[in-house]
Amino acid sequence: MSDNAELLGYKAKEAFDASQLLESTQRSNALLAIRDELQHRKEEVYAANERDLKEAATLVEQGKLSAPSMRRLALNNDTKFNGIIQSLEEIASLDDPNDKISYAVELDDELELYRVACPIGVLLVIFESRPEVVVNVAALSIKSGNAAILKGGKESKHTSQILNSVIQEALKSRTQLLPHLIQTINTRDEVSSLLHLDKYIDLVVPRGGKALVQSIKENSRIPVMGHADGICSVYVDQFADLNKAVRVVVDSKTDYPSVCNATETLLLHRSQLSNLDTIALALLKNKNPVTMHCDQTSFENISKDVHQQFSSQLLLSTDTDYHTEWLDYEISVKVVDSINEAIVHVNTHGSHHTDCIVTENSTNKNTWMKGVGSAGCYVNVSTRFADGFRYGFGAEFGVATGKTHARGPVGLEGLVIYKYILRSIADNGHIVGEFGEGGKSFTHNAITDNRQPWY
Amino acid sequence: MSDNAELLGYKAKEAFDASQLLESTQRSNALLAIRDELQHRKEEVYAANERDLKEAATLVEQGKLSAPSMRRLALNNDTKFNGIIQSLEEIASLDDPNDKISYAVELDDELELYRVACPIGVLLVIFESRPEVVVNVAALSIKSGNAAILKGGKESKHTSQILNSVIQEALKSRTQLLPHLIQTINTRDEVSSLLHLDKYIDLVVPRGGKALVQSIKENSRIPVMGHADGICSVYVDQFADLNKAVRVVVDSKTDYPSVCNATETLLLHRSQLSNLDTIALALLKNKNPVTMHCDQTSFENISKDVHQQFSSQLLLSTDTDYHTEWLDYEISVKVVDSINEAIVHVNTHGSHHTDCIVTENSTNKNTWMKGVGSAGCYVNVSTRFADGFRYGFGAEFGVATGKTHARGPVGLEGLVIYKYILRSIADNGHIVGEFGEGGKSFTHNAITDNRQPWY
Numbered sequence: 023m024s025d026n027a028e029l030l031g032y033k034a035k036e037a038f039d040a041s042q043l044l045e046s047t048q049r050s051n052a053l054l055a056i057r058d059e060l061q062h063r064k065e066e067v068y069a070a071n072e073r074d075l076k077e078a079a080t081l082v083e084q085g086k087l088s089a090p091s092m093r094r095l096a097l098n099n100d101t102k103f104n105g106i107i108q109s110l111e112e113i114a115s116l117d118d119p120n121d122k123i124s125y126a127v128e129l130d131d132e133l134e135l136y137r138v139a140c141p142i143g144v145l146l147v148i149f150e151s152r153p154e155v156v157v158n159v160a161a162l163s164i165k166s167g168n169a170a171i172l173k174g175g176k177e178s179k180h181t182s183q184i185l186n187s188v189i190q191e192a193l194k195s196r197t198q199l200l201p202h203l204i205q206t207i208n209t210r211d212e213v214s215s216l217l218h219l220d221k222y223i224d225l226v227v228p229r230g231g232k233a234l235v236q237s238i239k240e241n242s243r244i245p246v247m248g249h250a251d252g253i254c255s256v257y258v259d260q261f262a263d264l265n266k267a268v269r270v271v272v273d274s275k276t277d278y279p280s281v282c283n284a285t286e287t288l289l290l291h292r293s294q295l296s297n298l299d300t301i302a303l304a305l306l307k308n309k310n311p312v313t314m315h316c317d318q319t320s321f322e323n324i325s326k327d328v329h330q331q332f333s334s335q336l337l338l339s340t341d342t343d344y345h346t347e348w349l350d351y352e353i354s355v356k357v358v359d360s361i362n363e364a365i366v367h368v369n370t371h372g373s374h375h376t377d378c379i380v381t382e383n384s385t386n387k388n389t390w391m392k393g394v395g396s397a398g399c400y401v402n403v404s405t406r407f408a409d410g411f412r413y414g415f416g417a418e419f420g421v422a423t424g425k426t427h428a429r430g431p432v433g434l435e436g437l438v439i440y441k442y443i444l445r446s447i448a449d450n451g452h453i454v455g456e457f458g459e460g461g462k463s464f465t466h467n468a469i470t471d472n473r474q475p476w477y
Numbered sequence: 478m479s480d481n482a483e484l485l486g487y488k489a490k491e492a493f494d495a496s497q498l499l500e501s502t503q504r505s506n507a508l509l510a511i512r513d514e515l516q517h518r519k520e521e522v523y524a525a526n527e528r529d530l531k532e533a534a535t536l537v538e539q540g541k542l543s544a545p546s547m548r549r550l551a552l553n554n555d556t557k558f559n560g561i562i563q564s565l566e567e568i569a570s571l572d573d574p575n576d577k578i579s580y581a582v583e584l585d586d587e588l589e590l591y592r593v594a595c596p597i598g599v600l601l602v603i604f605e606s607r608p609e610v611v612v613n614v615a616a617l618s619i620k621s622g623n624a625a626i627l628k629g630g631k632e633s634k635h636t637s638q639i640l641n642s643v644i645q646e647a648l649k650s651r652t653q654l655l656p657h658l659i660q661t662i663n664t665r666d667e668v669s670s671l672l673h674l675d676k677y678i679d680l681v682v683p684r685g686g687k688a689l690v691q692s693i694k695e696n697s698r699i700p701v702m703g704h705a706d707g708i709c710s711v712y713v714d715q716f717a718d719l720n721k722a723v724r725v726v727v728d729s730k731t732d733y734p735s736v737c738n739a740t741e742t743l744l745l746h747r748s749q750l751s752n753l754d755t756i757a758l759a760l761l762k763n764k765n766p767v768t769m770h771c772d773q774t775s776f777e778n779i780s781k782d783v784h785q786q787f788s789s790q791l792l793l794s795t796d797t798d799y800h801t802e803w804l805d806y807e808i809s810v811k812v813v814d815s816i817n818e819a820i821v822h823v824n825t826h827g828s829h830h831t832d833c834i835v836t837e838n839s840t841n842k843n844t845w846m847k848g849v850g851s852a853g854c855y856v857n858v859s860t861r862f863a864d865g866f867r868y869g870f871g872a873e874f875g876v877a878t879g880k881t882h883a884r885g886p887v888g889l890e891g892l893v894i895y896k897y898i899l900r901s902i903a904d905n906g907h908i909v910g911e912f913g914e915g916g917k918s919f920t921h922n923a924i925t926d927n928r929q930p931w932y
Contacts, residue, residue, distance in 0.1 A: 035824075039820070039821065039824050039848070039850065042847050042848050042850070043817075043844060043847055043848050127868075127869050129862070129867060129868070129869070133858065133862075135868060135869075140850075142880045142881060143850065143880050220694070224879075224880040224881070225880070225881055239675070239698045240698055243694045243695055245700055245701075245879065245881045245882075246700075247881070263906075265905065265906075266905060266906035269905060269906055269908050270906050270907075270908060272908075273908035273909055273910050274908075277908070277909045277910050278909075362498075365494070366494065369490075369494050380906070384932035385932070387900070387932050388931055388932050389498060391898050391900075391930060391931070392497050392498055393494070393497050393498050395494065395497070395595075395598065395896075396896065397896055397897060398896070398897045398898075398899060399896055399897070399898050399899075400898075400899045400900070401898075401899070401900035401901065402900065402901040402902075402903075402906040402907070403588065403899050403900065403901045403906060403907045403908075404906075404907065404908045404909050404910075406908075406909035407584070407588075407899055407907070407909055408897075408899075411919075412584060412909075412912075412919060413582075413584070413590060413897070414582050414584070414590075414919065414921035424679075424700065425597045425598050425679040425680070425894050426597060426679070426680055426700045426702070426881065426882040426894060427700075427881040427882040427894075429894060429895070429896070430896070430897045439880050439881060439882075439884060440884070441850075441851065441852055441853070441854055441884070441885070442852060442853045442854070442863075442868070442885045443846050443853075443854050443855075443856075444853060444854075444855045444856070444858050444862055444863075445842070445846075445855070445856035445857065445858065446856065446857040446858045447857075448857075450720065450721060450724060451718075451720075451721035451724055451725050451835070451857040451858060451859075452725075452857070452858045452859065452862070453724050453725060453727075453728035453729075453732070453858075453859045453861075454728055454732045454733075454859050454861035454862055454867075455728050455732050455859075457867075464866075464867060464869065466869035475846060476843055476846070477839035477840070477842050477843050
């Protein structure tokens with residue numbers, strides 16, 4: 023265990039615990055303080071970012087970093103910078119997800135139980151080299167009442183350091199929150215040590231590739247929330263409307279293929295083979311032409327003309343294709359004999375992210391919504407809608423495909439949990455010894471007025 | 478990876494997925510079918526249990542098993558048996574926790590988003606040698622729509638096997654649920670293999686000692702829900718009512734000390750030292766006399782008379798005492814200078830289970846409820862109230878002290894999660910390409926009528 027990790031964890035928990043006693047307005051004000059401090063130190067941020075970009079350019083020349091990765095590093099232009107400023111203001115203005123009551127019942131006269139939303143605690147968030155994520159994750163953590171330890175990519179280290187100093191300075195000078203409510207680290211070694219500190223850290227959120235997420239799940243004693251990959255599917259049912267099918271398949275695949283809510287697999291009911299050419303041509307002739315990895319049946323049922331014209335885009339699939347997140351203009355295609363076969367495919371090959379049925383049949387709509395275990399079960403809608411902003415959350419912390427705590431797009435609500443508050447307002451307090459055989463019984467009367475546990 | 482574990486996991490997931498397409502009445506009927514089958518095979522259950530008891534008696538003679546552990550094995554009497562029968566009927570009659578809608582919003586005309594409660598999936602539940610837990614956990618898993626793999630103590634293996642066969646037979650003959658929706662295993666080896674099968678298993682619930690829970694957290698890639706220990710505290714504040722303090726402290730400690738919601742630590746504000754004798758005597762002279770592990774200050778402030786009379790029950794504490802779950806008539810005592818010091822003590826030494834303040838001061842009530850991070854934050858109430866039945870859940874699956882998913886007493890609601898259902902009812906379906914710059918905007922109109930996603 024590195025001493026540094028221990029100290030980071032300790033200070034984060036200390037800052038979290040202390041923050042719980044402050045008014046929630048402190049948290050929104052903190053975001054505006056960060057905004058002001060950022061604007062004040064804009065030139066410093068740009069300078070640090072240019073250092074990162076210069077070092078990255080060398081790495082790109084050496085073939086050690088991709089050009090798109092370098093582009094994602096950039097934070098030295100007003101478009102991006104103002105985006106961050108605006109996002110701070112938007113997050114500050116969102117509803118506080120805490121203190122909401124989800125269960126309220128009297129256990130006895132003058133004995134009230136409330137289940138109240140409260141922050142989770144200390145979050146460890148690991149992400150790629152996009153420096154604006156530092157500010158975004160810090161803002162969402164602060165707003166939701168949590169503390170956070172952030173680990174960005176090492177390529178953005180100078181920018182991250184300045185942003186961290188901006189955030190801590192704003193907290194210190196303009197709020198009562200402790201500055202180490204947000205801390206930033208730069209090395210993987212610290213992460214490995216932190217993954218064992220379940221006494222300080224409550225949740226790990228990896229936002230990165232499949233390998234990162236799997237390695238963290240393998241090594242963490244702390245709960246992990248995230249998604250390893252996004253293998254979304256569209257199933258064109260026997261009772262599909264062809265127009266909807268074409269629109270939904272094309273949009274799901276081609277609107278923005280490099281993100282997790284893009285579709286990777288097209289499942290087709292056997293009765294739709296007569297429409298396969300229409301759907302295939304919409305993909306093959308798209309302005310960004312799609313390569314189709316077809317199973318034997320679909321391959322054979324694409325007409326000769328289409329095969330001849332698009333031979334380079336029509337391939338026979340392999341088994342691994344159906345477990346592949348293409349993140350590009352490529353799609354796996356499989357023919358199924360029933361909606362049940364489609365559901366089994368999705369539940370075993372998909373990643374529980376978002377899966378859509380195209381159908382006009384009510385029974386099949388219900389079957390899909392019930393049978394598919396994914397975080398998003400869609401009917402006649404592009405999978406690309408799976409997004410926190412589109413869902414109306416006002417902000418997105420990440421996407422989760424697990425089956426506990428929070429799943430799908432995660433906004434502020436996914437960063438809170440609850441506690442039970444039980445209070446006696448009786449003259450004698452309440453003890454259990456008075457209940458049970460020959461004693462009092464529990465009333466379990468729902469509290470239906472707007473009573474609050476607070477004084 | 479053992480082939481047996483792989484097969485268990487596969488069959489559990491298969492049974493879970495298939496069960497999602499059935500009506501929820503199937504699940505309640507399944508519990509009544511299990512009840513009938515149990516009654517039908519009662520003699521067989523008793524015979525198997527007597528085999529376990531006989532083997533256990535030998536172990537007790539050899540000093541390899543404790544007498545209380547052997548007593549917990551017993552299921553060969555009508556009191557216990559009828560308790561199981563009654564509990565099946567009660568769980569069958571509880572509300573279905575699924576299908577409840579927690580978020581409903583229109584993203585656009587004819588585009589509806591619903592967040593709907595749904596089962597988690599396959600649960601792996603590991604528990605001690607109390608055979609009735611097999612039926613209870615199976616019933617709660619079935620009722621909540623989940624599948625479960627159960628691992629009980631090896632001492633109860635014959636009883637568990639019969640109960641497992643009763644459950645599977647009932648599912649097979651009287652419902653459309655697949656019999657391996659519930660499976661029972663008996664060896665630890667299978668558990669270790671199962672902990673890596675995150676492709677089949679969604680949640681691990683260890684219900685056992687601290688060592689078991691820690692070892693599972695250390696070795697599992699699957700989310701773990703449970704509690705390692707129950708170090709609950711009562712803090713007697715500067716503004717405490719002495720009568721309430723005595724009642725709450727005594728009940729919290731002595732009502733039933735061997736369970737996780739019994740109090741292990743008494744924190745006392747310095748200004749209460751003048752009342753220390755009164756509180757101490759109530760514990761020392763209890764019909765089950767309590768041993769007090771006192772810090773230097775409290776030790777010195779207990780009067781000479783009391784020291785003389787109860788010298789064997791008054792000990793100086795060590796640091797580890799404050800991390801100790803006594804589970805007996807023993808309590809750690811510590812004097813603090815402020816409510817904040819008490820909160821820091823609870824947040825760092827406690828187990829986030831249940832902690833109570835005794836006070837008449839409103840500000841301090843709020844400070845406690847906000848500052849303490851435990852699943853239960855109590856005011857003038859015995860910690861012994863922390864229980865699913867007392868909370869009105871109708872059933873308890875376990876207690877969780879983590880800070881994600883479900884915490885505190887866990888009933889049926891803690892066994893469900895949610896999925897997002899997005900459905901277009903527009904003639905063209907809905908695609909993302911029509912939104913954004915120059916296109917449509919999201920409306921995010923709350924759906925306030927009782928519209929359902931189902932057809």
